[in-house]
Amino acid sequence: MWSGKGRTAIVGIGYSEITRRPQKPLGLLAVDACRAAIADAGLEPSYIDGLATYPEMPFAGAGNRDGEDVVSVMYIVNHLALAPDIRWYAQIETGMIASPIIEAVHALIAGACDYVLVWRALHRPTRRPSGGGTAGPRAAGEAQFTAPWGCNTIIQWHALAWQRYMHRFGATREALAALALNSRCNANRNPRAFFYKEPMSREDYFNSRWIAEPLCLYDCDVPVDGCVALILTGAERARNLRHPPAYVAGYGQNTAPRRTLLHYALDDYMECGGSLARKLWNSAGLGPHEMNAAQLYDGFNPSTLYWLEAAGFCREGEGGSFVQDGRIALEGELPVNTFGGSLSEGRMHGMGHIAEAVRQVTGRAEERQIQGAEAVCAIDGSPMLRGSGIIVTRAP
């Protein structure tokens, strides 16, 4: 078990507006979220002496202008009156959404700073310059093996993997429908969710248009502008703040080598996802069956199913039946994406998953509260590609 278990905690959550029609640039939405998180913790901006973010643009080829397309550490330093001396910061390139939190935990345990602000700001570009920036007559690098055939967007790769999954395990779109409907149902109890007031029926799901067959519109997250921010501190300080702390019990990041770089070969998902999950469970000394809920990334819907298997909630190939019969509902055996996921809350790229894990173990999950939630995991990324995850607990 990891010696850092329970020594740090998430103590504040802040959301900006999540919208498809932003009235302000992304940088100012990020400032809104950061201010909200600091206030939620019961702190003042001047307490914040550590900063971490994963600022990557939403897809290859998107813009990279600070404050409009991305929000960097220096942007926040320039726009919030934080501690006079920022003692520590990190801007993560590898990994994913939990990765800056993992680094923040390390910094706090090392004594590098006292209060860390972590945020992730996501911009929805109005025009997708698509194809990994390979528009034009030439393609280089990995794209030379996909772009000449027009097969170089992430959703096409997910569609290929899901087609293969259905073939291999005899699964059907019913599995994805169950996940999408579960998320929408939960979002209808989450006032921050983009689809808070819009229910979805089974017919709505099956009648929605194809994006990349066999994936339809409702298998994709909602592209939005918005930001989610969190505050972390050491366990001692955490006990004296406004809300109960969500202790960081363990973490894992995906480090397995991929067997093909060309697209998401389905064959990698158990190994790659497993490399994250093993570290996650071992560090916390907890297993999948001790989780009171699982917040599993759903940038594209099949990822949640793959994570259920790769993280050991069910066996390989059994995800399709696992998600049926209410098992993943709020009152089910393993509630999944209790806040609506990225599919229905909006594309906060995994930060919504972490925020909800915190809410559940601190009794702050409103109408979605799972009674007696002691431990909840949040895992982001696609198990075929990369990812990071944490477990938060009610007790240290």
Add this chain to the structure above:
Amino acid sequence: MSRQLAFTPVSGRGTVYSFTVMHQRDVAGFEEDAPFINIVVELEEQQRLLMVSNLPSAERERVRVGAPGEVCFENRGDGVVIPQFKLVRA
């Protein structure tokens, strides 16, 4: 796995490992082609030796995972020739 890497001729035959039909006009240079089919072909020489290809839209009802395919070459003009795969009878 050998560390001795070398170019080796292959037969150009394989089977469909997976496929997708792209409906969103989201792929640079292919906006007017949507919906269009992509297949991934696993060459018969080696497991997970995969190549991406297109299929004509008319093949939508025929394409399935495991269907046999064979290479052909498409002239895109300006001296650009790319390998494509077509479905063949088993």
